[in-house]
Amino acid sequence: MKKLNGKSVDVREMVLEDLAAVYALGEAVFTADKWPSLYRTWDEYEPVSLFLSDGQFCFVAERDGRLAGFALGSLIDKRNSAWSYGYLTWLAVDPGFKRGGVATRLIAAITDAFIDAGARMMIADTDADNAVAIRLFHKNGFLREERHVYLSKNLVQHPRYRGLRKKKEKDKEKEKPKVGLRGARSKKKP
Numbered sequence: 001m002k003k004l005n006g007k008s009v010d011v012r013e014m015v016l017e018d019l020a021a022v023y024a025l026g027e028a029v030f031t032a033d034k035w036p037s038l039y040r041t042w043d044e045y046e047p048v049s050l051f052l053s054d055g056q057f058c059f060v061a062e063r064d065g066r067l068a069g070f071a072l073g074s075l076i077d078k079r080n081s082a083w084s085y086g087y088l089t090w091l092a093v094d095p096g097f098k099r100g101g102v103a104t105r106l107i108a109a110i111t112d113a114f115i116d117a118g119a120r121m122m123i124a125d126t127d128a129d130n131a132v133a134i135r136l137f138h139k140n141g142f143l144r145e146e147r148h149v150y151l152s153k154n155l156v157q158h159p160r161y162r163g164l165r166k167k168k169e170k171d172k173e174k175e176k177p178k179v180g181l182r183g184a185r186s187k188k189k190p
Helices: 016-029 045-057 102-116 131-139 159-175
Strands: 002-004 007-013 058-063 066-077 084-093 121-124
Touching: 007 102, 016 045, 016 058, 016 066, 016 084, 045 058, 045 066, 045 084, 045 102, 058 102, 066 102, 084 102, 102 121, 102 131
Parallel strands: 084 121
Antiparallel strands: 002 007, 007 058, 058 066, 066 084
16 A cells, blocks of 8 residues: 555555446546547546456545546457457546556556456557656556557548538528517407
8 A cells, every 4th residue: 555645545446336427537638638549539438448447457546535547458259369468548637646666566466457457468558748657657668659540530621520410500590489579469359
C-alpha cells in the first residue's frame, strides 16, 4: 500500500459500482481539446465494454473512498500464435493525485493480472506528444518505443456526406407537424 500525502492508496479490481466514477474521471481526462488526435474515443461504452469483456484487467485506485485513478485493459490472443498480449487500453489518474505513484501502482496491478493470464507481452500506447505518459511508461519497463501514424479524414467536406445531410434535413422538415398560426381560431359561421 503506497502512501500519498501520508494517506494510503488502495488498488483493487474494479467492481460494477465503480463504473460511474471511472466514466466521469475518463470524461475529465480524455478530452478532445487536449488529445484531438486520440484514435480511440472515450465514451460510456469504453469502461462498460472492457469491464464486461475483460473485468479481470480493470483496476481502480482509491483513497478514503475517492477514485484516484484507473487502468483498463484486455487480453489479446493472436490467432495461430502461441502469444497473448496484455493491452493497457486506458490509464488515468485524477489530477489531485498526480505524482503520488498511483499510475505506477495501477500498472503493477494490471501487469500482474496479465502475467497470471499467460500474456507474454504487454503493450500500451499514447499520443506521441504526451511526454509525461511516455516517461511513465519507460519508468515502468515499456522500453521498445514504436511510432505509429494515425491519419484522419474530415468527411464533412465529402460530396456524399453533404448530400446525405441535405436529405436528412429535408426528411426532418417533412416529419414536422404542420401547425397553423398561433392564436388563430377557426370561427364557425352561424
